[in-house]
Amino acid sequence: MTLTARLAILCGAGALTVGAFAWGAGVGWDELTHLGQARNVVEIEGVEVKIPASDGDGTRLAPRVPESTSGEHSFLFEEDGEPVRLDPCKAVSWVLNPEEMPDGAEPLIHAATDDVALYSGLVFDYEGTTDEPARFDRAVVQERYGDRLAPVVIGWSDGDETADLAGSTAGLGGSTSITGAFGDQRYLAAGVVVLDREDFSDLLETSAGTALAGAVIRHELAHVLGLGHVEDATELMHDENTAITQWGPGDRQGLAIAGAGPCES
Numbered sequence: 001m002t003l004t005a006r007l008a009i010l011c012g013a014g015a016l017t018v019g020a021f022a023w024g025a026g027v028g029w030d031e032l033t034h035l036g037q038a039r040n041v042v043e044i045e046g047v048e049v050k051i052p053a054s055d056g057d058g059t060r061l062a063p064r065v066p067e068s069t070s071g072e073h074s075f076l077f078e079e080d081g082e083p084v085r086l087d088p089c090k091a092v093s094w095v096l097n098p099e100e101m102p103d104g105a106e107p108l109i110h111a112a113t114d115d116v117a118l119y120s121g122l123v124f125d126y127e128g129t130t131d132e133p134a135r136f137d138r139a140v141v142q143e144r145y146g147d148r149l150a151p152v153v154i155g156w157s158d159g160d161e162t163a164d165l166a167g168s169t170a171g172l173g174g175s176t177s178i179t180g181a182f183g184d185q186r187y188l189a190a191g192v193v194v195l196d197r198e199d200f201s202d203l204l205e206t207s208a209g210t211a212l213a214g215a216v217i218r219h220e221l222a223h224v225l226g227l228g229h230v231e232d233a234t235e236l237m238h239d240e241n242t243a244i245t246q247w248g249p250g251d252r253q254g255l256a257i258a259g260a261g262p263c264e265s
Ligand SMILES: [Zn+2]
Pocket: 005, 006, 007, 008, 219, 223, 229, 238, 239
């Protein structure tokens, strides 16, 4: 079986259709500490919504990972020659939609987030389960998650529900590029990982397949961190994978860079 973990690029603000809400217009602490700066907004279902400010305090949550390897890597979004990345001063919150999750899959997801955290220097924070479907047209701010950017959602689908999972594609992953609450600096937010429940059910029948299933999840999480595909078939970020289960040198370099972005606050 050829497993493809296909690229999914999300566009930024402006085409968001799900879960709109707006909150009060009073002047809050964020405005006072950014006096004179315009507050950035996104439009969700025709309503302008303030982009929530980071809850970080400007210091990294975990040490930066040194670039100890080099090899091919790429980024999905770049701005002024710099990759667009997650804010390393706040946790990468994530939630899991367990609907129709194959038996044995959940430990692989937790192991994959631990692994991506280790190689990126980002801190992942599991918040529990959600009933939000893992879809790429999700809103970046949703009432169910409160006044903040939506956490990464990981969930299950198949080729009938999600056309991009048709055939041998086992997973999809990506994030939205969005400005911070103030200024022009862009960050990744509201990531999505969609896994193919049928492909995973097949993979999880053997130990070799289980290792490959774990690699698919890590590949998709790397997309959430902003990594794109590479030509080098020995890297996990190659777009087709039948045998690679460990990060290559370019993957590791890319993850280190992905975790070394600027802080918002
Ligand atoms: Zn991919």
